[in-house]
Amino acid sequence: GAVVSQHPSWVICKSGTSVKIECRSLDFQATTMFWYRQFPKQSLMLMATSNEGSKATYEQGVEKDKFLINHASLTLSTLTVTSAHPEDSSFYICSLTPSQGAAYEQYFGPGTRLTVT
Amino acid sequence: GQNIDQPTEMTATEGAIVQINCTYQTSGFNGLFWYQQHAGEAPTFLSYNVLDGLEEKGRFSSFLSRSKGYSYLLLKELQMKDSASYLCAVLDSNYQLIWGAGTKLIIKP
Numbered sequence: 001g002a003v004v005s006q007h008p009s010w011v012i013c014k015s016g017t018s019v020k021i022e023c024r025s026l027d028f029q030a031t032t033m034f035w036y037r038q039f040p041k042q043s044l045m046l047m048a049t050s051n052e053g054s055k056a057t058y059e060q061g062v063e064k065d066k067f068l069i070n071h072a073s074l075t076l077s078t079l080t081v082t083s084a085h086p087e088d089s090s091f092y093i094c095s096l097t098p099s100q101g102a103a104y105e106q107y108f109g110p111g112t113r114l115t116v117t
Numbered sequence: 118g119q120n121i122d123q124p125t126e127m128t129a130t131e132g133a134i135v136q137i138n139c140t141y142q143t144s145g146f147n148g149l150f151w152y153q154q155h156a157g158e159a160p161t162f163l164s165y166n167v168l169d170g171l172e173e174k175g176r177f178s179s180f181l182s183r184s185k186g187y188s189y190l191l192l193k194e195l196q197m198k199d200s201a202s203y204l205c206a207v208l209d210s211n212y213q214l215i216w217g218a219g220t221k222l223i224i225k226p
Contacts, residue, residue, distance in 0.1 A: 034214075043219050044160070049213065104147060104148050104208050104212070108160055108162075109159060
C-alpha cells in the first residue's frame with residue numbers, strides 16, 4: 001500500500017506559538033489531501049480539503065486563519081496551527097488520495113499529537 | 118443532515134465472533150469503509166463495500182445493504198490484538214468521508 005508520513009509525530013508547544021505539521025506522500029502523487037482532527041474518545045473530524053495548487057476548503061466551524069493549509073506540491077501538504085491554545089491540543093491526521101487512483105482511495109498518515117501548554 | 122450510527126462499545130471473548138453494526142443516512146453514496154484504529158494511532162483500512170453483499174477477507178468480513186442503509190463488520194476467531202476502535206465511514210456524493218463515532222471493541226480472555 002501507499003506510504004504517508006507525518007512530521008512531527010508529537011509536539012509540545014506553549015500557548016500563543018505556532019506549530020507546523022507536514023504530511024508527505026512517499027511513493028505516489030496526491031491531488032487531494034485531507035486534514036482531520038481527533039479529540040480523545042471521539043471520531044475523526046474533517047477540518048479541510050486541499051487540492052494541489054488551489055486554496056483549501058474548510059469545514060464549517062474551522063477557522064481558516066488559524067489553521068493554515070498549504071498544498072505546495074503533489075507530495076506535500078502542511079498544516080500550521082497559529083497562535084495555538086490548550087483547546088487546540090488534539091491528534092491531527094492527514095490523508096491523501098492518489099492522483100492516479102480511484103476517488104475512494106485514501107491513505108492515512110500516522111498522525112501528529114499536539115499538546116499546547 | 119448526514120448521520121452514521123454505530124454502537125459505542127462492545128465486549129467479546131477471545132476466540133469468539135463479533136458483529137459490529139453501522140447504519141447511515143448520507144447525501145449520496147459512493148461506498149462504505151471500515152477502519153481499525155488502535156489508541157494513539159491513525160486508522161488503518163479494513164474494507165470497502167460499494168455493492169450489496171458480503172466481502173470476506175481472512176478473519177474479517179464486511180456486509181452492505183444499500184437499500185437499508187446498513188453495514189456490518191464481522192470479526193471471527195477474535196484475538197487480543199483485535200481490541201481497538203472500529204470506524205464506519207461513508208463516502209458521500211462529493212467523495213468526502215463521513216465518519217461514525219467508532220465502536221470500541223474490548224476483547225476478554
